[in-house]
Amino acid sequence: MPKTIPEDSVGLVEPQTLHFAKPLPLVCGRTLPSYDLIIETYGELNESASNGILICHALSGHHHVAGYHSMDDRKPGWWDSAVGPGKPIDTDRFFVVALNNLGGCHGSTGPNSTNPETGELYGPDFPMVTAKDWVVSQARLADRLGIQCWAAVIGGSLGGMQAMQWAIDFPDRLKHSLVIAAAPKLSAQNIAFNEVARQAISKDPGFHQGRYREQETIPKRGLMLARMVGHITYLSDDSMADKFGRDLRKGKFSYDFDADFEVESYLRYQGETFSETFDANTYLLMTKALDYYDPAADYDDDLVAALSQATCQFLVVSFTTDWRFSPQRSREIVDALIAAGKSVNYAEIEAAQGHDAFLIPIPRYMEIFNAYMDRVSSSVEKSEEVTNAS
Amino acid sequence: MRADLEIIQEWIKPGSRLLDLGCGRGELLSYLTENRGIQGYGLEINADDITACIKAGINVIQQDLNQGLTNFTDNSFDVVLMTQALQTVRRPDMVLDEMLRVGKESIITFPNFGHWRARGYLAFRGKMPVSKFLPYTWYNTPNIHFCTFKDFEALCWQKNIHILERTVVDSQHRDRWSTRLWPNMLGEIAIYRVTK
Numbered sequence: 075m076p077k078t079i080p081e082d083s084v085g086l087v088e089p090q091t092l093h094f095a096k097p098l099p100l101v102c103g104r105t106l107p108s109y110d111l112i113i114e115t116y117g118e119l120n121e122s123a124s125n126g127i128l129i130c131h132a133l134s135g136h137h138h139v140a141g142y143h144s145m146d147d148r149k150p151g152w153w154d155s156a157v158g159p160g161k162p163i164d165t166d167r168f169f170v171v172a173l174n175n176l177g178g179c180h181g182s183t184g185p186n187s188t189n190p191e192t193g194e195l196y197g198p199d200f201p202m203v204t205a206k207d208w209v210v211s212q213a214r215l216a217d218r219l220g221i222q223c224w225a226a227v228i229g230g231s232l233g234g235m236q237a238m239q240w241a242i243d244f245p246d247r248l249k250h251s252l253v254i255a256a257a258p259k260l261s262a263q264n265i266a267f268n269e270v271a272r273q274a275i276s277k278d279p280g281f282h283q284g285r286y287r288e289q290e291t292i293p294k295r296g297l298m299l300a301r302m303v304g305h306i307t308y309l310s311d312d313s314m315a316d317k318f319g320r321d322l323r324k325g326k327f328s329y330d331f332d333a334d335f336e337v338e339s340y341l342r343y344q345g346e347t348f349s350e351t352f353d354a355n356t357y358l359l360m361t362k363a364l365d366y367y368d369p370a371a372d373y374d375d376d377l378v379a380a381l382s383q384a385t386c387q388f389l390v391v392s393f394t395t396d397w398r399f400s401p402q403r404s405r406e407i408v409d410a411l412i413a414a415g416k417s418v419n420y421a422e423i424e425a426a427q428g429h430d431a432f433l434i435p436i437p438r439y440m441e442i443f444n445a446y447m448d449r450v451s452s453s454v455e456k457s458e459e460v461t462n463a464s
Numbered sequence: 465m466r467a468d469l470e471i472i473q474e475w476i477k478p479g480s481r482l483l484d485l486g487c488g489r490g491e492l493l494s495y496l497t498e499n500r501g502i503q504g505y506g507l508e509i510n511a512d513d514i515t516a517c518i519k520a521g522i523n524v525i526q527q528d529l530n531q532g533l534t535n536f537t538d539n540s541f542d543v544v545l546m547t548q549a550l551q552t553v554r555r556p557d558m559v560l561d562e563m564l565r566v567g568k569e570s571i572i573t574f575p576n577f578g579h580w581r582a583r584g585y586l587a588f589r590g591k592m593p594v595s596k597f598l599p600y601t602w603y604n605t606p607n608i609h610f611c612t613f614k615d616f617e618a619l620c621w622q623k624n625i626h627i628l629e630r631t632v633v634d635s636q637h638r639d640r641w642s643t644r645l646w647p648n649m650l651g652e653i654a655i656y657r658v659t660k
Contacts (some may be wrong), residue, residue, distance in 0.1 A: 405535060412505055412525070412536070413537065415481070418525070419517070419523060419524050420526050422526045442515060448519060449519075
């Protein structure tokens with residue numbers, strides 16, 4: 075709980091829910107008849123509506139990016155380290171928009187919403203949504219907010235993949251795309267980890283084919299396991315060694331199957347907390363969206379051709395110990411952007427924290443982020459000048 | 465203005481696609497973008513230089529030249545440049561090959577170890593030369609492969625690399641009659657334009 079709100083925080087924030095009545099046709103062939111998006115915004119939209127920044131979230135993220143919902147909050151939003159006055163995504167300069175994606179479980183339409191066509195919970199019948207669909211829904215959100223062109227679309231991990239999809243699908247609607255700790259598509263190993271997570275959930279006796287809500291239960295163990303596996307892939311060998319090593323909880327072996335090592339109890343705790351706050355059907359959907367992500371597929375599997383659509387400038391950032399989406403995967407994006415003749419900057423940040431590093435304010439990362447956001451800011455000023463002149 | 469920038473500029477066609485190896489703080493690319501409307505990318509590994517490039521609006525890619533340029537396809541650039549970095553790479557000969565594979569032509573500048581001051585230093589003091597221009601001592605210098613103009617040209621000859629142009633200047637990048645007359649003795653920096 076913050077006793078006082080830090081000066082570089084956006085402070086107390088309140089989400090809002092927007093209803094979209096126009097049906098949304100999805101890549102999977104189905105259509106969402108109508109939907110809600112829950113969003114948070116920070117900062118002020120300028121007169122020319124040219125300082126809008128869209129933040130896309132990763133697998134388990136949501137709209138609450140920065141600040142606090144109440145003085146009782148234990149922690150601020152998930153990317154508070156990068157969003158706020160004077161921070162890289164400076165709310166004194168930009169109008170920041172964050173949302174919970176469709177299929178999510180934090181307030182946007184998803185498996186826990188009522189299907190207007192049946193009057194029942196969607197549950198496992200919620201249509202499969204992809205990054206492409208999210209980007210379309212985000213474009214409609216931009217329309218609603220009066221933003222024709224984002225100053226930047228920014229995201230880490232699956233969020234970075236959306237930032238890249240934006241550049242391909244709506245090239246004239248963003249000036250900059252920041253693709254952080256991402257990949258152009260998942261590897262077999264990535265998909266394998268997601269499949270373990272899905273199996274853990276769907277084989278839990280509490281899953282009830284996704285109709286667990288009606289049974290007033292949740293597939294708690296499955297979700298726990300899914301999160302534990304996922305969490306391991308977000309950390310690095312080094313960071314785990316640093317944080318836990320082989321430290322024992324009670325100082326000696328118990329010679330039973332209880333958690334002896336600190337790392338075991340940490341993972342159990344993480345899994346448990348997650349299982350109480352995250353929806354199982356959403357987890358299944360989000361991991362599938364990750365697996366399906368492959369913007370090159372629409373262009374004969376040619377990433378250069380896909381990225382040739384883009385007209386924005388790019389910043390690509392990776393982290394040395396990230397083995398979920400390694401620097402090599404970011405290089406694939408960078409090389410394709412260079413081959414396509416696009417403006418791109420690339421930095422590989424020395425970091426011990428693995429994939430999670432993208433959420434941590436590592437000094438060099440913040441330096442690069444700040445330097446690039448200055449560029450974004452000057453392109454905002456330029457478009458303001460154009461508007462004022464016309 | 466740095467005189468070498470002006471010399472190099474004359475060799476660059478407007479609108480060219482450029483790759484600058486070891487681009488530093490991006491001065492050359494900034495200059496050429498402004499004056500020649502080029503589309504350029506710089507490769508750099510120094511963290512502060514990378515940040516400076518981003519601030520300057522230069523396309524900078526973090527990449528170690530010693531890992532090669534295998535991520536770039538043949539002839540994908542009009543010109544590949546390398547200023548004052550040839551002597552710092554592990555295998556200058558291989559970097560040179562890579563530059564000419566990726567670029568249609570290359571522009572290279574490097575300090576001349578055959579300059580009379582370097583020769584005199586070694587001859588009379590019996591120690592590796594240290595100067596204002598090359599201020600490092602032998603154990604901490606990033607310059608691990610010194611060569612003279614003659615050495616470089618011998619390598620080009622051996623690799624069948626055509627020298628299209630050569631300008632020899634002093635450490636202030638001034639072109640003087642003396643350096644033209646006796647380049648390997650009096651020239652401090654050479655600027656070469658080469659192709660396969």
